[in-house]
Amino acid sequence: MGAQTAVQDRQGGGGVREQEIAVEQQHLDRVYRRLEEKIHEAEFLMSDAAKKGQAGTPGALAERDAQVFRAGVHLNRLNSEFEDFLFGRIDLLRGKDGKKGVDGAFTSVDPADDAIRDDATADIAETLHIGRIGVLDTDYAPLVIDWRAPAAAPFYRSTPVAPGRVVRRRVIRSKGRRVLGVEDDLLRPELTTGLPVVGDGALMAALGQARTHTMRDIVSSIQAEQDMVIRAPAASVTEVTGGPGTGKTAVALHRAAYLLYQDRRRYSGGILCVSPTPLLVAYTEGVLPSLGEEGQVAIRAVGSLVDGVSADLYDEPATARVKGSLRMQKVLRNAARGCLDLAAGPDAPATLRVVAFGRRVELSAGELADVRHTALSGTAPVNLLRPRARRLLLDTLWRKTGRRFDDAELAAEERQGFDEDISTEQDFIDFLDAWWPVLEPRRVLAALADEKRLARWARRVLTPPEVRRVARSLRRDGATAHDVALLDELEMLLGPAPRPKRREADPLDQLTGLDEVTTYADRMSGGRRGRSERLDEERTEYAHVIVDEAQDLTPMQWRMVGRRGRTATWTIVGDPAQSSWSDVEEAARARDEALGSRPRRRFTLTVNYRNPAEIAEVASTVLALAMPGMESPRAVRSTGILPRYEVAGADLAADVRAAAARLLSEVDGTVGVVVAMNRRAQARGWLEGLGERVVALGSLEAKGLEYDATLVVSPAEIAEESPAGLRVLYVALTRATQRLTVLAGDRDAPDASGVPDLLRPLA
Ligand SMILES: Nc1ncnc2c1ncn2[C@@H]1O[C@H](COP(=O)(O)OP(=O)(O)OP(=O)(O)O)[C@@H](O)[C@H]1O
Numbered sequence: 028m029g030a031q032t033a034v035q036d037r038q039g040g041g042g043v044r045e046q047e048i049a050v051e052q053q054h055l056d057r058v059y060r061r062l063e064e065k066i067h068e069a070e071f072l073m074s075d076a077a078k079k080g081q082a083g084t085p086g087a088l089a090e091r092d093a094q095v096f097r098a099g100v101h102l103n104r105l106n107s108e109f110e111d112f113l114f115g116r117i118d119l120l121r122g123k124d125g126k127k128g129v130d131g132a133f134t135s136v137d138p139a140d141d142a143i144r145d146d147a148t149a150d151i152a153e154t155l156h157i158g159r160i161g162v163l164d165t166d167y168a169p170l171v172i173d174w175r176a177p178a179a180a181p182f183y184r185s186t187p188v189a190p191g192r193v194v195r196r197r198v199i200r201s202k203g204r205r206v207l208g209v210e211d212d213l214l215r216p217e218l219t220t221g222l223p224v225v226g227d228g229a230l231m232a233a234l235g236q237a238r239t240h241t242m243r244d245i246v247s248s249i250q251a252e253q254d255m256v257i258r259a260p261a262a263s264v265t266e267v268t269g270g271p272g273t274g275k276t277a278v279a280l281h282r283a284a285y286l287l288y289q290d291r292r293r294y295s296g297g298i299l300c301v302s303p304t305p306l307l308v309a310y311t312e313g314v315l316p317s318l319g320e321e322g323q324v325a326i327r328a329v330g331s332l333v334d335g336v337s338a339d340l341y342d343e344p345a346t347a348r349v350k351g352s353l354r355m356q357k358v359l360r361n362a363a364r365g366c367l368d369l370a371a372g373p374d375a376p377a378t379l380r381v382v383a384f385g386r387r388v389e390l391s392a393g394e395l396a397d398v399r400h401t402a403l404s405g406t407a408p409v410n411l412l413r414p415r416a417r418r419l420l421l422d423t424l425w426r427k428t429g430r431r432f433d434d435a436e437l438a439a440e441e442r443q444g445f446d447e448d449i450s451t452e453q454d455f456i457d458f459l460d461a462w463w464p465v466l467e468p469r470r471v472l473a474a475l476a477d478e479k480r481l482a483r484w485a486r487r488v489l490t491p492p493e494v495r496r497v498a499r500s501l502r503r504d505g506a507t508a509h510d511v512a513l514l515d516e517l518e519m520l521l522g523p524a525p526r527p528k529r530r531e532a533d534p535l536d537q538l539t540g541l542d543e544v545t546t547y548a549d550r551m552s553g554g555r556r557g558r559s560e561r562l563d564e565e566r567t568e569y570a571h572v573i574v575d576e577a578q579d580l581t582p583m584q585w586r587m588v589g590r591r592g593r594t595a596t597w598t599i600v601g602d603p604a605q606s607s608w609s610d611v612e613e614a615a616r617a618r619d620e621a622l623g624s625r626p627r628r629r630f631t632l633t634v635n636y637r638n639p640a641e642i643a644e645v646a647s648t649v650l651a652l653a654m655p656g657m658e659s660p661r662a663v664r665s666t667g668i669l670p671r672y673e674v675a676g677a678d679l680a681a682d683v684r685a686a687a688a689r690l691l692s693e694v695d696g697t698v699g700v701v702v703a704m705n706r707r708a709q710a711r712g713w714l715e716g717l718g719e720r721v722v723a724l725g726s727l728e729a730k731g732l733e734y735d736a737t738l739v740v741s742p743a744e745i746a747e748e749s750p751a752g753l754r755v756l757y758v759a760l761t762r763a764t765q766r767l768t769v770l771a772g773d774r775d776a777p778d779a780s781g782v783p784d785l786l787r788p789l790a
């Protein structure tokens with residue numbers, strides 16, 4: 028953490044500042060001129076390639092063009108959307124060796140032995156500008172280094188304690204083509220180099236900004252401990268823990284951009300970023316595009332990982348506990364199999380009758396049950412067992428015909444003829460459709476809503492009250508994030524509908540599979556969708572999986588996410604102290620299973636960039652209750668503004684509204700009002716008319732978000748909601764960047780100053 032400690036002796040008076048801005052303006056002008064040249068070059072190459080009919084063919088040209096083209100696309104977007112295309116500069120001492128890397132910069136991290144003279148003077152040997160993409164001059168000298176390139180690492184990693192070659196780090200603020208300001212940190216203040224120093228450092232400037240409803244990238248002020256994570260090698264599993272506000276989400280997203288830059292080919296397999304709520308997805312969605320990365324990274328809420336379903340409901344904590352538990356595996360397995368009986372409905376034929384060799388052959392209900400039992404032995408997905416069931420039916424029917432042959436060849440021929448005859452008989456086809464229908468996960472999950480049935484499938488696994496809860500929750504319209512994990516598990520247990528066999532040999536043989544062809548065709552008949560669209564939908568495996576707020580994944584959700592990263596490398600970020608899941612050990616087991624034996628690299632982030640010290644301190648009193656012995660991250664700044672405590676009177680609505688209005692008048696940006704989950708709808712009503720800057724959130728929805736000011740309504744109600752309630756309260760208390768008001772309700776026991784008992788420091 029060097030940023031705020033570096034500089035004592037600033038010379039940034041008006042004149043110097045103007046001068047330095049002018050210097051950077053000159054450089055930015057040069058960069059834009061070069062980019063324009065590149066765009067023309069790109070346009071020329073594109074049209075030339077098109078003329079030669081080479082567009083779309085792979086090879087060196089495509090590779091080169093792609094780069095130029097990307098530069099063009101970036102420029103267009105950067106011009107129109109983003110303020111700070113070029114955002115950094117470092118001035119460096121001469122390095123130990125004279126070697127240059129591919130980006131044209133010297134590679135040495137340490138200064139040459141004689142770079143600093145005895146009288147503490149030194150010369151600046153290299154100046155690098157850092158930006159969102161790299162730009163080379165005509166002579167291949169780096170005009171801008173991509174922030175992810177190795178040469179940019181010292182911009183983030185140098186600290187006054189370990190400055191390496193960096194003498195001065197500068198953050199440049201610009202809008203469009205105009206440089207607006209510079210902020211310097213001097214990393215070797217003891218040296219005399221003649222470099223002017225301007226401003227108060229970039230980090231504080233960034234942290235003080237008002238918040239909007241979308242997250243900003245932190246590319247110009249990534250701190251050293253964060254940079255270690257962002258650039259950690261992609262091998263196996265990277266695990267990051269850190270308290271609230273330490274930048275875990277920001278770091279995870281920047282890491283995605285870094286990995287793509289590092290090895291675009293490898294990650295063309297896609298990066299999946301799993302987020303706990305749709306609100307957090309919406310909040311973070313803009314960060315990757317602002318880093319120049321779109322398309323390869325899918326940011327999905329954990330309730331939206333299954334195609335066609337989007338969770339919009341929440342389960343009560345006690346129901347969630349059951350649905351998220353590994354015990355559901357067994358229940359679902361029973362249901363997947365048990366549903367075969369149900370799917371056909373009450374009119375399902377009890378027996379199978381066919382005509383063979385001129386006489387009737389019949390399988391009784393008992394014989395059919397035996398066939399089904401045999402077909403279902405083993406672990407293969409139920410839908411994929413249908414061909415096996417069909418074969419077993421034919422075997423049993425054949426046996427019942429009592430035909431015997433001494434000649435094996437003749438027997439085989441007879442048997443083949445029998446199979447063909449029977450399996451093309453309409454009665455047989457209809458029977459099979461009804462007796463072994465293709466099962467859909469949604470239908471099976473819906474079947475669990477029947478309490479009696481669920482009780483049968485959950486025998487000796489769930490208790491009767493648990494059965495009642497789960498069945499009741501499934502009778503509502505809509506899905507929860509827990510239901511989605513169950514659907515995904517069912518998808519695996521059921522497997523896809525069998526695909527038609529691609530054999531051209533015997534047309535009759537093809538007819539045999541007709542039922543399956545039509546069923547499959549039905550499934551795929553969503554219209555004539557483009558191939559890429561379909562592929563996108565079908566992508567269920569990724570090259571890298573990022574899990575944000577990993578502490579909240581239930582065991583069943585770990586299984587779902589695990590299936591999407593069977594061959595992936597992983598980045599997992601989370602904070603056990605913020606977990607809203609109560610059965611921590613079971614989740615840890617499921618997580619270990621999802622990750623397998625891959626080696627893990629662990630990192631810890633220690634600095635809280637979000638909350639001022641005054642707010643962090645209140646949160647830490649709750650942390651002491653929620654997780655005794657757990658350390659709070661160190662708050663990086665202090666505002667001198669203490670949290671405000673109020674006690675609600677008879678009209679809670681009016682008090683919440685007044686407290687929210689007051690906060691709105693005190694901050695420029697957003698205000699979040701956090702209430703217990705069962706007050707969500709109510710709270711929205713209370714805030715009506717106060718404008719877009721304020722939002723009401725249920726405690727679980729506040730996950731990962733932040734606001735300039737937060738109003739936490741009735742800490743006790745939030746804490747009593749679930750066994751993990753204190754940790755959820757800890758989340759609520761750590762959302763504010765500037766101001767916090769706590770409103771004590773009926774269940775709180777405020778002292779004379781209005782401080783609820785849960786927030787009073789332990790004696
Ligand atoms: N190096 C940085 N420079 C500027 N801002 C930063 C930096 N690191 C983090 N921040 C800011 O701090 C805030 C918290 O970051 P983030 O949401 O990523 O933290 P988190 O660890 O995921 O928090 P939580 O666990 O509470 O969800 C964000 O506003 C982020 O932009």
